[in-house]
Amino acid sequence: ESVINRIAAGEVVQRPANGLKELIENSIDAKSTNIQIIVNAGGLKLLQIQDNGHGINRDDLAIVCERFTTSKLATFEDLSKISTYGFRGEALSSLSHVSYITITTRTMDTQCAYRAKYRDGKLAGDNPSPKPCAGNIGTIISVEDLFYNMPLRRKALTNPTEEFHRISDVVTKYSIHNDSLAFSLKKSGSTTLEVNSPSSATQRDRIRSFYGAAIERELLDVEDSCSDLEIKFNGVITNPNFSGKKLTFILFINNRLVDCNTLKHAIENLYAQYIPKHTHPFIYLSLSLLPQNVDVNIHPTKHEVRFLHEEAIVSYIERAVDKVLLTANT
Ligand code: ADP
Ligand code: MG
Numbered sequence: 001e002s003v004i005n006r007i008a009a010g011e012v013v014q015r016p017a018n019g020l021k022e023l024i025e026n027s028i029d030a031k032s033t034n035i036q037i038i039v040n041a042g043g044l045k046l047l048q049i050q051d052n053g054h055g056i057n058r059d060d061l062a063i064v065c066e067r068f069t070t071s072k073l074a075t076f077e078d079l080s081k082i083s084t085y086g087f088r089g090e091a092l093s094s095l096s097h098v099s100y101i102t103i104t105t106r107t108m109d110t111q112c113a114y115r116a117k118y119r120d121g122k123l124a125g126d127n128p129s130p131k132p133c134a135g136n137i138g139t140i141i142s143v144e145d146l147f148y149n150m151p152l153r154r155k156a157l158t159n160p161t162e163e164f165h166r167i168s169d170v171v172t173k174y175s176i177h178n179d180s181l182a183f184s185l186k187k188s189g190s191t192t193l194e195v196n197s198p199s200s201a202t203q204r205d206r207i208r209s210f211y212g213a214a215i216e217r218e219l220l221d222v223e224d225s226c227s228d229l230e231i232k233f234n235g236v237i238t239n240p241n242f243s244g245k246k247l248t249f250i251l252f253i254n255n256r257l258v259d260c261n262t263l264k265h266a267i268e269n270l271y272a273q274y275i276p277k278h279t280h281p282f283i284y285l286s287l288s289l290l291p292q293n294v295d296v297n298i299h300p301t302k303h304e305v306r307f308l309h310e311e312a313i314v315s316y317i318e319r320a321v322d323k324v325l326l327t328a329n330t
Pocket of ligand 2: 026
């Protein structure tokens with residue numbers, strides 16, 4: 001049974017960066033305003049996230065790593081209108097089957113924090129009850145030795161630098177999208193912050209510091225909504241005269257970082273009409289759809305999102321973006 005669980009868990013958590021994405025979403029769901037991440041060896045040795053959210057009750061610590069344990073669904077009907085990131089109750093469980101997890105957490109109602117260690121979905125050790133310890137309100141989750149029990153997977157992830165790059169990309173994008181929250185990322189043992197977004201840094205500050213002043217200077221705002229399609233969106237896009245070194249396309253749908261190739265290609269084609277040669281715009285779009293119209297049931301490994309009325313929505317966004325590009329060029 002544990003082998004089957006491990007294989008299933010390895011499907012959910014494919015590499016450090018997508019494990020981290022789930023952990024960041026949990027921290028945001030817990031209403032954190034400050035999220036600090038420390039990694040060692042591209043997250044393969046250590047992936048640690050500290051937040052100042054509402055914490056986990058001591059009594060829930062025994063079960064948080066069990067499969068389908070989620071505090072985010074009250075009834076089955078809720079499945080169709082999930083507005084928070086998580087709903088599957090699978091992230092912590094999966095991580096606990098392919099790494100060593102330690103959770104230190106404190107809620108508002110207690111004077112001390114509690115620490116618990118996990119193995120294969122359950123509290124680990126001979127005397128597994130959570131131990132009281134010092135700690136601030138919020139949660140620290142450490143994921144150590146990812147894929148220690150999946151030697152082939154571990155071997156395939158040969159490049160910690162590449163894994164770190166992917167982690168930094170995820171943190172950067174969540175920090176641009178959640179510009180009222182503070183984010184930081186550093187390598188363990190280092191004092192240098194690889195990502196540093198204090199809460200005072202605006203979205204444009206963040207884009208400038210990650211992607212450069214040349215891009216930030218060229219940004220145009222887009223914002224639109226359509227009651228027929230029940231969508232709203234906003235974002236920033238570079239002026240079509242500008243071309244960066246490569247395309248950056250950042251898309252959040254209902255606050256979740258996703259891929260949508262149809263939308264990406266539609267917008268690329270728009271830019272191509274302004275400058276026929278290859279242009280490489282920077283695009284950040286945040287789209288709100290009715291939760292029941294978005295397929296939240298996508299498997300974590302399928303990054304490509306599905307939603308109802310996709311064709312109509314894509315062409316609507318295309319037109320709204322084109323209007324902005326046109327205005328900027330007259
Ligand atoms: P889901 O997010 O789908 O509910 P997870 O496996 O990601 O499932 O998390 C399980 C549960 O653990 C969450 O529902 C939440 O109650 C709790 N939890 C996880 N991370 C945190 C955190 N950083 N702060 C507070 N609670 C958390
Ligand atoms: Mg979650």
